[in-house]
Amino acid sequence: MHKTVPIALFGFAVLIAAALFGLSPESSNEDTNATELINVNSLVEIPPSPSVDQFGFVVGEWEVTEDIIRRNESLYIILSRFNVSPQKIYQIQQEASGRVNFNRLIPGQSYRIYSKQDEPRAFVWHYSNTDYVTIRWDQDDVHVEENRLPIEHREERTAAIIETSLYDAVDDQNASQLLGYKLSEIFGWEVDFFSLQRGDHFKAVYDNRYANGRFIGLGDIKVAEFQHRGDVFRAYFFDNGERAGYFDKNGNSLQKKLLKAPFRYSQRISSGFTRNRFHPILRQNRPHYGTDYAAPTGTPVIAVGDGVIIEAQRRGGNGNIVQIRHNSTYTTAYLHLNGFASGIRRGVEVKQGDVIGYVGQTGLATGPHLCYRMYVNDRPVNSQRIDLPASESLETDYMSQFLGEVYRLDMLLDDVNLEQRQNLALQD
Ligand SMILES: [Zn+2]
Structure with a gap:
């Protein structure tokens, strides 16, 4: 569509110019070229860019059947049901062999069949949140393509006061449980997650990842605060290509060489x-x-x-x-x-x-x-008592860059209100 805009504007400008100078398009021979340029009929010939679905198929051109793979279904069973000939299925399998492993068809994964005039011409196997395989065929050929949906990051913020457990607090905010896990990982050395108290709180600014508008997972926590028994800790994510990780405001690494416990989640x-x-x-x-x-x-x-x-x-x-x-x-x-x-x-x-x-x-x-x-x-x-070695703090050379980040991230976090329920997408 936007291709037509400059041409239309140009045409409009020429029309105005013609009007200002008292020239009608047909009024003189010198304007022959101009009349050709401003001929509105030529604009109609520029096709609008077609809209395509997330897998690149032109909307309106195809009949689409979407379904999920069921138990004991193979590529052969699925395509046969859509009346694809055994010969064509064989050709598809030959073409895909060594590139796509159809033994990985797992119940619950989604797929689409694209047809034209009731004749199936493409199979899209959407086997993960972001990855899919497209197989297109016609009378003679088969094309197999492996593709990936673009991942979009949206900044989100969540804050909560812990009433019963970190799990419940995260759950009440409708945030991913991974947020609780990541917080306990980041603050695992400052906060004893085995003895959280009612009234402890956290705030976090982080990314959520989306593919095709659907939430697919938690991205990086950029900055977070945890208050435990009255002590407030802040963690700042820093990555300058040389050094990456979470640091306190003085550039001390929050990561230890050894974790406190050998579990991802707290265990009793x-x-x-x-x-x-x-x-x-x-x-x-x-x-x-x-x-x-x-x-x-x-x-x-x-x-x-x-x-x-x-x-x-x-x-x-x-x-x-x-x-x-x-x-x-x-x-x-x-x-x-x-x-x-x-x-x-x-x-x-x-x-x-x-x-x-x-x-x-x-x-x-x-x-x-x-x-x-x-x-x-x-x-x-006693692994519970011993003071374990910390990872190295940030190199002096990176400190001014880091302190700039701390300033920016502090403002982001100060903006997160603890009282009211948050978790709002800032973009979209
Ligand atoms: Zn034991």
């Missing part, structure tokens, strides 16, 4: 570290050199820090055990696992947050739980 501690405790199975007093988390069987257990797996096997009363050596000082151990995550074996390097196994009750255990142990120079320490 059923038994703490003690030099002397009555062992329920051995029925005698024994020291407990770890922290037991009463988590359901199958709960993912994550590595608390980067390191190398030095043990991943079944060993007596420990059951399935993983040990990670983080550096020359710190080692952590994870006991009674139901099983190991794939690829976890001795000698493998892991990153902080990688899933290493799943909660179970193998070995000497009365119920599903994780026994988590930390060693400093091979001596057991």
